[in-house]
Amino acid sequence: MKALEIQQLNTYYGKSHILQGVDLEVGEGELVTLLGRNGAGKSTTLRSIMGMTPARAGHVRIFGTDSTHLPPFHIARLGVGLVPEGRRIFANLTVEENLKVPVDRPGPWSIARIYKLFPRLAERKSHKGQQLSGGEQEMLSIARVLLLNPKLLLLDEPSQGLAPLIVQNVFDVIVSARNEGTSVLLIEQNVRASIKIADRAYVLDRGLITYSGVAAEFGQDEQRVQELAGASAQKWEFPDD
Numbered sequence: 001m002k003a004l005e006i007q008q009l010n011t012y013y014g015k016s017h018i019l020q021g022v023d024l025e026v027g028e029g030e031l032v033t034l035l036g037r038n039g040a041g042k043s044t045t046l047r048s049i050m051g052m053t054p055a056r057a058g059h060v061r062i063f064g065t066d067s068t069h070l071p072p073f074h075i076a077r078l079g080v081g082l083v084p085e086g087r088r089i090f091a092n093l094t095v096e097e098n099l100k101v102p103v104d105r106p107g108p109w110s111i112a113r114i115y116k117l118f119p120r121l122a123e124r125k126s127h128k129g130q131q132l133s134g135g136e137q138e139m140l141s142i143a144r145v146l147l148l149n150p151k152l153l154l155l156d157e158p159s160q161g162l163a164p165l166i167v168q169n170v171f172d173v174i175v176s177a178r179n180e181g182t183s184v185l186l187i188e189q190n191v192r193a194s195i196k197i198a199d200r201a202y203v204l205d206r207g208l209i210t211y212s213g214v215a216a217e218f219g220q221d222e223q224r225v226q227e228l229a230g231a232s233a234q235k236w237e238f239p240d241d
């Protein structure tokens, strides 16, 4: 059984036809990256998987259940955890309070384990969310979702605006999740870093999948990598922390 199967996904915002027949799969325990330029439809793909902007045509299956028309809370109960773009944390709560999420699924993640993997969060456990740097907020945002012990983890540009060292820490944690058996779909503009950790890669361009293959093989196609990486180069020259 696949963790995620998407077939001929068509999604619209009003009359704008954004996803025009996307096919994509994530096997159990697989780390898959979905790459593409700004506006290609990557976030929309996650929104459709999560039921926030449901598909108008096509199918989404999560661990064998047809979830195409299920509401987001129901999809979450199938074991899907989404780390959205832009760091959703409680600004007025401390790090520790942010991490005390109600957990109803047994699994490998605990607050102690999170502190071990993100020592910065342990050092700052009494600080409020609003006092954290962008990198620390991203760590906290990922940690909150991991504590739900998702079986399928969806991440929307976790490296956005972060300094390279922090990106490394965040990516190490994503690899740990995969090594624990979590299936992962990682959306990234940071092409080189994400193909290094991914098993397979897809490229989305104007609502269509234009590449699908083994991530390491994609990494060897310097021209393709350059084309995609060039589109996000500016983000890399000016990290915000």
Ligand SMILES: Nc1ncnc2c1ncn2[C@@H]1O[C@H](COP(=O)(O)OP(=O)(O)OP(=O)(O)O)[C@@H](O)[C@H]1O
Pocket: 013, 016, 018, 036, 037, 038, 039, 040, 041, 042, 043, 044, 045
């Ligand atoms: N709520 C919305 N209403 C109308 N159009 C939208 C909405 N959200 C996104 N779009 C449009 O849908 C297209 C795909 O956007 P999407 O955010 O999925 O792209 P993306 O690949 O995730 O890019 P980014 O890296 O900029 O987030 C874009 O043309 C965008 O302008």
